[in-house]
Amino acid sequence: MTEPDALAALQITQSDGExxxxxxxxxxxxxRQLRKDRQWTLEQAxxxxxxxxxxxxxxxxxxxxxxxxxxxxxxLGLDISVPQLFxxxxxxxxxxxxxxxxxxxxxxxxxxxxxxxxxxxxxTKKQMLPYRALIRARSMDEFDGWVRHDGEEFLYxxxxxxxxxxxxYEPVDLKRGDNxxxxxxxxxxxxxxxxxxxxxLWVTSIS
Numbered sequence: 001m002t003e004p005d006a007l008a009a010l011q012i013t014q015s016d017g018e019x020x021x022x023x024x025x026x027x028x029x030x031x032r033q034l035r036k037d038r039q040w041t042l043e044q045a046x047x048x049x050x051x052x053x054x055x056x057x058x059x060x061x062x063x064x065x066x067x068x069x070x071x072x073x074x075x076l077g078l079d080i081s082v083p084q085l086f087x088x089x090x091x092x093x094x095x096x097x098x099x100x101x102x103x104x105x106x107x108x109x110x111x112x113x114x115x116x117x118x119x120x121x122x123x124t125k126k127q128m129l130p131y132r133a134l135i136r137a138r139s140m141d142e143f144d145g146w147v148r149h150d151g152e153e154f155l156y157x158x159x160x161x162x163x164x165x166x167x168x169y170e171p172v173d174l175k176r177g178d179n180x181x182x183x184x185x186x187x188x189x190x191x192x193x194x195x196x197x198x199x200x201l202w203v204t205s206i207s
Contacts (some may be wrong), residue, residue, distance in 0.1 A: 025086055028062040034078050034085075035060075049077030106132065113137035113189075115197075123181045129204040135162055135192040146187025151205040153184040160198025165189045 010032045020126040035045040042060075046053040050073050058064040059074075062166040066074070071169035099120035106117035115134035120126065137143065146167060155164065164180055165171045174180060182188065184204060 026062070027066075027085065028060045030085060031056075032060040032073065034080070036191060038078070045077065049073045051077075062148040091182075097123060113142050116202075127206055129206055131202050131204075132158070133190075133200050133202055135160070135190055135198045135200060137189070137191045140165060140189060142191075143189050147189055148187045149184050149204070151184050153182055153205070154190075154203040155180045155190070155205075158201055160192055160194035161195060162198045162200060163191050163193055165191070181197040 014119060031043040037041070038045070040048070042053050042056055046056045049056065051070060052080045055064070055066075055070070056074075059066050059070070070081055071085060077083055078085075099122050101121070104117075106119045107121040109116040109118060109131075112138055115136060117132045117134075119132065148167075155174070157174045157176050159176060161173060161175045163173050165170050165188065172180070173193065189198070
């Protein structure tokens with residue numbers, strides 16, 4: 001593919017194959033924003049891309065049209081694909097959502113095996129569900145089968161020692177500071193191995 005053909009191939013197309021009616025994109029401003037998003041100086045960005053600092057400066061200021069080879073270097077240095085240089089993020093709306101939960105002020109949810117404290121309870125339509133859990137169970141016999149649900153889950157041990165049982169893996173013991181990330185559709189249960197009830201931070205993605 002020749003350089004002009006390669007650049008032409010970067011046009012944004014809709015799913016039906018027609019060229020999208022998008023505002024012309026300022027490549028220089030786009031590159032500058034990508035660099036600033038990473039909190040890089042011109043020198044740092046140029047080093048990552050393997051370009052001269054003066055070359056990158058001219059690209060950002062619209063003083064030169066980069067070759068396709070320079071575009072590939074830029075994309076590689078920014079850890080994105082070449083087409084992403086010519087597209088703005090689809091979800092550019094900043095919602096500014098914030099929720100602060102003071103210690104002990106979450107919503108309590110108690111079961112026979114766990115004592116949950118839901119965090120950030122005032123936020124609706126969350127993309128993840130964070131909660132702190134007191135692990136009361138000491139044996140798998142205390143569970144009525146596997147716990148399983150949609151999404152993925154992250155577990156971080158705050159105090160004590162726990163044993164994580166999963167449907168397809170051997171049990172693993174985790175102490176304070178240890179963590180695990182797993183598919184929550186796979187059966188899983190957690191028990192405390194400590195004399196006191198262990199506590200963990202759980203974060204579950206919401207499909």
